[in-house]
Amino acid sequence: MTDIQHHVPDDLLMGYATGALPRAFDLVIATHVSLSDEARARLEAYEAVGGAVLDTLDEADLSDDCLQKTLAMVGDTARSDRPITTSGGTFPAPLRAAVGGDEDAVRWRSVGAGVKQCVLYSDDSGTARLLRIPAGRAMPEHSHHGTEMTLVLKGAFRDEDGVFSRGDIEVADAEVSHTPVAEPGEDCICLVATNARLRFQGLLPRIAQPFVGI
Amino acid sequence: MLLANDPAPETVAAASLTPTGPKPERAQLRGKTVTARETTDLRWATLVAAIAQNQDREAFAELFRHFAPRVKAFLMKSGADESLAEECMQDVMVTLWRKAHMYDPSRASAATWIFTIARNRKIDLLRRYSRPEPEDLPWGPEQAPDQADVIALQQDSGRLAQAIAKLPAKQRELIQHAYFGELSHSDIAAETGLPLGTIKSRIRLALERLRHSMSQSEAPQTRTKQDTTDQ
Numbered sequence: 022m023t024d025i026q027h028h029v030p031d032d033l034l035m036g037y038a039t040g041a042l043p044r045a046f047d048l049v050i051a052t053h054v055s056l057s058d059e060a061r062a063r064l065e066a067y068e069a070v071g072g073a074v075l076d077t078l079d080e081a082d083l084s085d086d087c088l089q090k091t092l093a094m095v096g097d098t099a100r101s102d103r104p105i106t107t108s109g110g111t112f113p114a115p116l117r118a119a120v121g122g123d124e125d126a127v128r129w130r131s132v133g134a135g136v137k138q139c140v141l142y143s144d145d146s147g148t149a150r151l152l153r154i155p156a157g158r159a160m161p162e163h164s165h166h167g168t169e170m171t172l173v174l175k176g177a178f179r180d181e182d183g184v185f186s187r188g189d190i191e192v193a194d195a196e197v198s199h200t201p202v203a204e205p206g207e208d209c210i211c212l213v214a215t216n217a218r219l220r221f222q223g224l225l226p227r228i229a230q231p232f233v234g235i
Numbered sequence: 236m237l238l239a240n241d242p243a244p245e246t247v248a249a250a251s252l253t254p255t256g257p258k259p260e261r262a263q264l265r266g267k268t269v270t271a272r273e274t275t276d277l278r279w280a281t282l283v284a285a286i287a288q289n290q291d292r293e294a295f296a297e298l299f300r301h302f303a304p305r306v307k308a309f310l311m312k313s314g315a316d317e318s319l320a321e322e323c324m325q326d327v328m329v330t331l332w333r334k335a336h337m338y339d340p341s342r343a344s345a346a347t348w349i350f351t352i353a354r355n356r357k358i359d360l361l362r363r364y365s366r367p368e369p370e371d372l373p374w375g376p377e378q379a380p381d382q383a384d385v386i387a388l389q390q391d392s393g394r395l396a397q398a399i400a401k402l403p404a405k406q407r408e409l410i411q412h413a414y415f416g417e418l419s420h421s422d423i424a425a426e427t428g429l430p431l432g433t434i435k436s437r438i439r440l441a442l443e444r445l446r447h448s449m450s451q452s453e454a455p456q457t458r459t460k461q462d463t464t465d466q
Contacts, residue, residue, distance in 0.1 A: 035427075036420030039413050040358050044366070046420075051367035058446065061369065062439035065342055066431045071354065072347025073396040074414045080304030081311055084321060088299050091325045092292060095332040115367040 025057050027182075027189040031067075033170070034060065038067035043146035045214035048119055049170045049190070052212060055113035056188040111175050116212060119149070124175070124210070127151055134161060147216035154178065154203040154211070167216035169193045171201070176209035178202060276389040279345035286335035298345070299328055306353050312415040313357055323360060327353045337371060341380035341441040344392035350414075357416070372445055384441055391434045398429050 029050065036042045037050040054061045110117075111124040119141045120126055129137035129151075137153040147167070154160050156176065170192050177186035178201040185191055185201075193199060203209035279301070285294035306327050310320035330352050338348050358366045399407060406428055413423050 031425030032420060032423055035413070035423050035425045038354075039418070039420075039423065040354050040366075040416050041413070041418060041420040041423060044362070044364065048367040051369045054369040058439065058442040061372075062435050062442060064369075065347075065438045066435040067425075068351055069343065069347045069392060069395055069434050070399070070410065070427060070429060070431070071350040071414045072344050072392065073399050074411050075302075075305055075309050075350040075353070076344075076346040076396055077400065078305045078308045078312070081308035081317075081320070083304055083307060087303065087321065087325070088296060091299060091303070091328050092295070094325060094329050095292075095295065114370040119367065 025059065025188040027185055027191060028057070029053055029060055029170075029190045030192055031063070033192065034064045035067045038064060038071055043214075043216050044142065044144070045147035045149035046168075046170060046216065048115060048141070048149050049172050049212055049214045051115035052113050052174075053172050053188070053190050055115060111210065116174070120151070127153075129153060132161065134158065136161060147214060149212065149214045152211045152213050154201070154209045156203050156207050156209070157205045159200055159202045170214045172212045174210045174212060176207045177204040178209045178211070179204055276344045276346070276393045277386060280338075280340040280385060280389055283331070283335050283338045283345050283348070284340070286332055287338065295328075295332060298331065302331075302346070302349050303328055306349065309350075309353055309415070310357060312411075314361075314416070315357070319360075323356055324353075327356050330356070339372075339380060339441070339445070341384040341388050341444075342438050344389055346396075347392065372442070372449075380441065380444070384437075384444070388434070388437050388441065391437055395429065395431075395434060402428060 033042065033046065033050060037047060037054075042050065050060075050064075054064055112120060117123055120139075127139050129139055132138050135155040135158055139151045141149040141151065143149075151174075152160065154176075160178070170190060171185070172190045173185045173187050175187060177184055179185070180191075180199050180201040182191060184204065186204075279298060282291075282294040282298050285291035286298075303324055307320045307324040310323050311317065315323060327349065331349060334352075338345070343351075355366055355368065399410065402410070409418075410427055410429075412418055
C-alpha cells in the first residue's frame with residue numbers, strides 16, 4: 022500500500038457500491054480501491070448498507086422446484102479458482118484487465134507536446150484513458166463538461182491542489198480548467214475518466230482531437 | 236443443530252468458524268447484550284464457512300431459503316422481470332457456492348457479500364460487459380480471521396440493519412432506491428444518516444490484519460525496479 026494523500030469522495034464510493042457509476046468511473050474506483058485500504062474500507066461500509074437493504078426486503082415468490090434446480094446446478098460446479106491478484110508491476114488487476122497487460126502493453130498515441138494517451142474505452146456514459154506526461158512537462162490545458170477523475174499510477178503531478186502521486190486521486194467538477202504539471206524525475210502515468218468528452222484548449226491538441234478520439 | 240452430519244473438518248478454509256462448532260449463542264461470551272438479529276448474521280456467516288469447508292448442501296439450502304427470495308426481490312426492484320430475476324438469482328446462489336472460500340466474515344456479513352454478488356451480476360446483465368472489480372484480498376488456507384473480529388463485525392452488521400429500520404420512512408426509502416440502482420450517482424447524497432464510522436473502522440482493522448498475515452506468509456520476493464520506484 023502506498024501512502025495516499027488525496028482520497029476519493031464519498032459520493033463516488035457510494036455510487037460504486039450501488040452500481041450507479043459510468044463504466045469509466047467504475048474502472049478508476051476499482052483501481053484506486055486496489056491501491057488503498059482506506060478507500061476499500063469506506064467502500065465496504067457502503068456495501069454493508071446494501072447488504073442490510075437486501076436483508077430487509079420482502080421476499081419474492083420462487084418457483085416450486087427452484088431450490089432443487091439450483092442444488093443440481095451447484096452439483097456440477099467445481100469450486101472456483103483462486104482470485105487473480107497482481108504482485109508488483111504498475112497496474113492493479115482491474116486496470117490490467119482493461120489494458121490487456123501491464124505498463125509495457127499500453128499502445129500509446131501522441132497527442133502533442135510529448136504527451137501520450139491510450140483510450141481504454143469511450144461511450145455515451147464517458148471515457149477512460151491513460152495519459153503519459155513527460156517528467157517536468159505540463160498536461161495540455163483542458164476543461165470539461167462533467168466530472169473528471171484522475172488517478173496517478175506512476176510518477177507524480179502538481180496542480181493548484183497540491184502534489185498527487187501513486188494512488189492519489191483528484192476529482193474535478195465541471196468547467197474547472199486546471200493545468201497539471203508532471204513532477205521532475207520520471208514520466209507521470211495517470212488513469213483519467215470523464216463522463217463527458219474532454220476539450221483541450223491548446224491549438225495543436227484541438228486539431229488532433231478529431232483524429233485521436235479524445 | 237441442522238448440520239449434525241458433517242465429518243470433523245481437517246482443513247481451515249475461508250473462516251475459522253467450524254460449521255457445527257460455535258452456536259450463535261457463543262456471541263454472548265463477549266459480555267454484551269446480543270440481539271437475535273446479530274446472532275442471525277453470525278449464523279449466516281457460519282453457514283457460508285460450512286460450504287467452503289465441507290461443500291455442505293444443507294448449509295446451502297438454509298442460506299438459499301433466506302436469501303434467494305430476497306435476491307430475487309432485489310433484482311425485480313432493480314428492473315428485472317420475474318423470469319430473468321429468478322434465473323439471475325440462481326446464478327447468484329451458484330456463485331455463492333463456488334466462491335464461499337473467498338468470503339471474509341471479518342469484513343462483511345453474508346448479506347453484504349451476497350448483495351455484492353447480486354449487484355455485480357445485475358450490472359453484467361444490464362450493461363453486457365464485465366464491471367471492473369477491485370483486486371481480491373482473500374485469506375489464504377493457512378490464515379483465517381480471528382473469531383472475535385468475526386463476531387464483532389457480524390454484530391456491527393446487525394446494528395446497521397437496525398439503524399436502517401429506525402430511519403424515518405422517507406430517508407429509508409431513499410437509501411433503498413439508491414441501492415436498487417434507481418438513482419444516478421449525482422443524485423446520491425453520500426450522507427446516509429447511518430452510523431458507518433464504526434463498521435468502517437472495523438473493516439479497516441480487518442484489512443490491516445489481513446495485510447499483516449499476507450506479508451508474513453509470503454516468501455520475500457525480489458522486488459522489481461517498478462515496485463521500488465513506486466514507493
